[in-house]
Amino acid sequence: MRGTFANVRIKNLMLPPKGDGTREEGGVTLYQPGGAKLPIYDAAMKYVAAGVPTVVFGGEEYGTGSSRDWAAKGTQLLGVKAVVAKSFERIHRSNLVGMGVLPLQFKAGDSVESLGLTGDETFDITGLANLRPQQDVTLVIAKPDGSRREVKLLCRIDTPIEIDYFQHGGILPYVLRELVSRAA
Numbered sequence: 001m002r003g004t005f006a007n008v009r010i011k012n013l014m015l016p017p018k019g020d021g022t023r024e025e026g027g028v029t030l031y032q033p034g035g036a037k038l039p040i041y042d043a044a045m046k047y048v049a050a051g052v053p054t055v056v057f058g059g060e061e062y063g064t065g066s067s068r069d070w071a072a073k074g075t076q077l078l079g080v081k082a083v084v085a086k087s088f089e090r091i092h093r094s095n096l097v098g099m100g101v102l103p104l105q106f107k108a109g110d111s112v113e114s115l116g117l118t119g120d121e122t123f124d125i126t127g128l129a130n131l132r133p134q135q136d137v138t139l140v141i142a143k144p145d146g147s148r149r150e151v152k153l154l155c156r157i158d159t160p161i162e163i164d165y166f167q168h169g170g171i172l173p174y175v176l177r178e179l180v181s182r183a184a
Contacts, residue, residue: 063092
């Protein structure tokens with residue numbers, strides 16, 4: 001779990017630029033509220049302990065180069081409930097669904113940068129009640145000043161069986177429930 005998001009080349013855009021304008025690299029983030037800079041693992045464990053679900057934002061081909069299912073497993077174990085990215089590496093997207101993590105894709109033209117996200121916002125995802133493959137959902141962005149913005153995202157759960165996996169919390173819980181129901 002500590003190795004998830006610990007790549008030294010990660011540039012967390014939620015951290016303010018350094019004095020020279022470059023981005024800090026490595027597995028650190030800002031813990032909110034308050035903005036304390038912490039290793040991602042430490043911040044994640046504080047959010048988990050507080051019962052606060054988290055969302056990861058990414059760029060293009062999110063998950064490229066990740067270590068098979070461990071990258072998605074680590075993401076889930078850190079309490080991440082959704083990943084919002086410009087696009088996904090094919091297998092990693094599937095592995096996220098298999099771990100019960102919701103993959104969501106920005107619509108054309110939207111990104112962390114275009115939306116002006118700074119890391120101090122809170123987020124809600126609506127439109128999940130009657131989930132269908134590749135439907136639109138809404139990301140509700142709430143800024144500290146009280147302003148709100150709604151953005152449409154594409155749900156990258158691509159097949160009906162993936163809907164079942166996600167709604168059961170991943171493939172393993174789905175299979176276990178199927179086995180128990182057959183034994184009953």
